[in-house]
Structures are given as C-alpha cells and as structure tokens.
Amino acid sequence: MNLFICGNGLDIHIGLKSRYINYREFLEGRGENIVNRLKAFKYCNINEEDMTWNDLESNLKLDYEGYIKEYLDLFNRPRNKPGVRDSEEKLRKTSDFGLSDFTNNIYQFTGELFWQWLVYMYNKEKIQSIKGKYDHNTSDLSHLKNNKEDLFINFNYTRSLEDVFEIQDKQILHIHGSLEKRGVNITLDDIINADAKMWRKIQFGSIDNNQDDIEDYINGLNISANNNYFNVEELKYDLIGFCNKSYKDITYNYSKLKDFIKDKKVDKVIIMGHSMMGVDLKYYENIIMPILNDSIWEIYYYNDNKEAIKFINKFSIPKDKVRLIAW
Incomplete structure (x- = not known):
C-alpha cells in the first residue's frame, strides 16, 4: 500500500490558482485593504508579497516578548506621577499597540475572507475543466485516478482528490479540514455564513501562538501594576484573544493522524508538493517518521530539491530507500 502526502504543490500542478499571492489578488480585487493593515502591525512580519x-x-x-516589553515601557508607570498627563484612552489608541484591531483583522484574514476566497477559487466550472484533463490514463498523475487501494493525507483545504481523481472519502485524511462536499456549488448561504463555516471546517494560523506560552511568560515577569496605566489580567486577555483567533494547534491532530496510518501495511510514502521542513515538520517528527521510517520514500519537488535533501538528511533515510522526482 502507498501513502500519499499531498500539499499545495499538487493543487498548483493540476491548475488551481491556490498560491498565497492568488489570495492577496482576490482581496485586492475586492478593494479589501486588510493586507496593508496587517503589514502595519510591527509585531507580526507580514510584509513579503512573494510568501x-x-x-x-x-x-x-x-x-509577544517584544510587544510586552514595549507595552510595559509605555504603560507600566503610576497614574499620579508628576508630569504624566496622557490619558489612558490616548495611550491605548497608539498605533503600535492596536492589538484588538489587529486581532479583528486576523480573524477576517484567516476566517471569513479566507473561506470566501476558497469557495471562489475552487469553483465548479474550474474543477470540471481540470477533471476533464485527468479523465484519461496518459497524464502524469494517472496513478491517482480512481485509486482505491492507497491512503492519502491531504494538507490542502480543497477536495481535488475527491472531485478530480475520484478517490473515496474513506481513503483521505484532511488533516487541517476541508471545504464541504458541496463547496464546489457555492450558494448565497455559504457566503453569508462564511465565518461560522470557516472556523468549523478549517484550521489556519500559526503553530507558535500558544496562549499557555504567553501566560507563562507574563507570570514569570512578576509584574506589579498597582495604580498604573494597565492591568496585568487585561494584558493577558488581549494577548489570549489574539491567540484564539490565530493559533493552529497541530497537536490536536496527532491522534487522528496516528490512527489513520498505524497498523496499515504502508510500503511506500509519496510526498507530492508538500513543504515537509516548514510548520508541518512536527507531524513527521512526532507521528509519521516513528511509524513509517522503514518505508520507501518518493518525493516530488518544484524548482530545486534542497528541502527534500534536508528532509532526507534530518531523518537519515538511506539513499536506496528514497527517490526524488522533479515536477
């Protein structure tokens, strides 16, 4: 049995405009200024257009360490100190500390607007066109078509495996969630309820925005703020609010991933367009490699094979058990 691990490179390869730059173009085309608002917040680095x-x-x-340091430098001073007449309201409206506004922007960016782009990008007409291209046995992905024997871990939110290659739902684990089956037939209801649907179906955010880490860091500072311009609990509340809107807890997925691949007779792992050495590396470190380290590995790559080589070296995969394939 083969295990296919699919990333965005697969969707790009079959013709979907699913790059991050395509999402930005969608937002700009609708007159959304949210990217510029996110770029203006200096405590996250969302500046590069080619990310x-x-x-x-x-x-x-x-x-959060930089944010808290500058926050304390500004707010951690007595209200009644001579010469300090700035109002708390004025201080809290400074552009550098607009965390509540940034949190709302992130919530839209990784939630409602992202969902709307997904259903716009993954439309019925586009999928039917792509499907026609792969409805024969001469394509470079003919081994996927009507594949009923293998397993698939899909890191994409799309259903291209099901809709284009007619792979059965039971063979696929959408590790971070996916569009609903009817997602290709987008309705007005889908747009109106985009926010609720998004957070029910999709995991999108940073694996590093963990509220426990932030709470531990603040508690370790032993801040005394009696009669000062801020309250420690309010600071925690603001930061935790941001984490709740921007955190992707991949450890939540460990058990379902383990259950999906354990006790399966996987002879070969085939990675197609997935960034193994990025934010998803922990899946390999903690679940996939401990179970499937003895398998044969095939890794499809774009442009260069540097990431694949790093992956091979990190996990000491023998040369006779790995094959690199240029896409």
Whole structure:
C-alpha cells in the first residue's frame, strides 16, 4: 500500500490558482485593504508579497516578548506621577499597540475572507475543466485516478482528490479540514455564513501562538501594576484573544493522524508538493517518521530539491530507500 502526502504543490500542478499571492489578488480585487493593515502591525512580519503559505503561517507568529516589553515601557508607570498627563484612552489608541484591531483583522484574514476566497477559487466550472484533463490514463498523475487501494493525507483545504481523481472519502485524511462536499456549488448561504463555516471546517494560523506560552511568560515577569496605566489580567486577555483567533494547534491532530496510518501495511510514502521542513515538520517528527521510517520514500519537488535533501538528511533515510522526482 502507498501513502500519499499531498500539499499545495499538487493543487498548483493540476491548475488551481491556490498560491498565497492568488489570495492577496482576490482581496485586492475586492478593494479589501486588510493586507496593508496587517503589514502595519510591527509585531507580526507580514510584509513579503512573494510568501508561500508556509512562510505566511510562520510569519503570523506574534512577537509577544517584544510587544510586552514595549507595552510595559509605555504603560507600566503610576497614574499620579508628576508630569504624566496622557490619558489612558490616548495611550491605548497608539498605533503600535492596536492589538484588538489587529486581532479583528486576523480573524477576517484567516476566517471569513479566507473561506470566501476558497469557495471562489475552487469553483465548479474550474474543477470540471481540470477533471476533464485527468479523465484519461496518459497524464502524469494517472496513478491517482480512481485509486482505491492507497491512503492519502491531504494538507490542502480543497477536495481535488475527491472531485478530480475520484478517490473515496474513506481513503483521505484532511488533516487541517476541508471545504464541504458541496463547496464546489457555492450558494448565497455559504457566503453569508462564511465565518461560522470557516472556523468549523478549517484550521489556519500559526503553530507558535500558544496562549499557555504567553501566560507563562507574563507570570514569570512578576509584574506589579498597582495604580498604573494597565492591568496585568487585561494584558493577558488581549494577548489570549489574539491567540484564539490565530493559533493552529497541530497537536490536536496527532491522534487522528496516528490512527489513520498505524497498523496499515504502508510500503511506500509519496510526498507530492508538500513543504515537509516548514510548520508541518512536527507531524513527521512526532507521528509519521516513528511509524513509517522503514518505508520507501518518493518525493516530488518544484524548482530545486534542497528541502527534500534536508528532509532526507534530518531523518537519515538511506539513499536506496528514497527517490526524488522533479515536477
């Protein structure tokens, strides 16, 4: 049995405009200024236009140590100190500390707007066109068509495996969620209820925005703020609110991933367009490699094989058990 691990490179390869730059173009085409608002917040690094999804999720990490340090420098002073007449309201409206506004922007960016782009990008007409291209046995992905023997871990939110290659749902684990089966037939209801659907179906955010880490860090500072311009619990509340809107807890997926691949007779692992050494590396470290380390590995790559080589070296995969395939 083969185990296919599919990333965004597969969707790009079959013709979907599913890069991060395509999402940005969608937002700009609708007159959304949200990317510029996110770029203006200096405690996350969302500045590069040519980022990949992997880069984006890494850069959504909040520099909470830098944020807290500057926050304390500004607010951790007595209200009644002579010469300090700035009002608390004025201080809290400074552009550098607009965390509540940034949290709302992130919530839209990784939630409602992202869902709307997915259903716009993954439309019925486009999928039917792509499906026609792969409805014969001469394509480079003919081994996927009507595949009823193998297993698939899909890191994409799309259902291209099901809709284009007619692979059965039971063979596929959408590790971070996916569009509903009817997603290709988008309705007005889908748009109106995009926010609720998004958070029910999709995991999108940074693996580093963990509220427990932030709470531990603040508690370790032993801040005394009696009669000062801020409250420690309010600071925690604001930061945790951001984490709740921007955190992707991949450890939540460990058990279902383990159950999906354990006790299966997987002879070969085939990685197609997935960034193994990025934010998803922990899946390999903690679940996939401990179970499937003795398997044969085939890795499809774009442009260069540097990441594949790093992956092979990291896990000491023998040369006679790995094959690199240029896409």
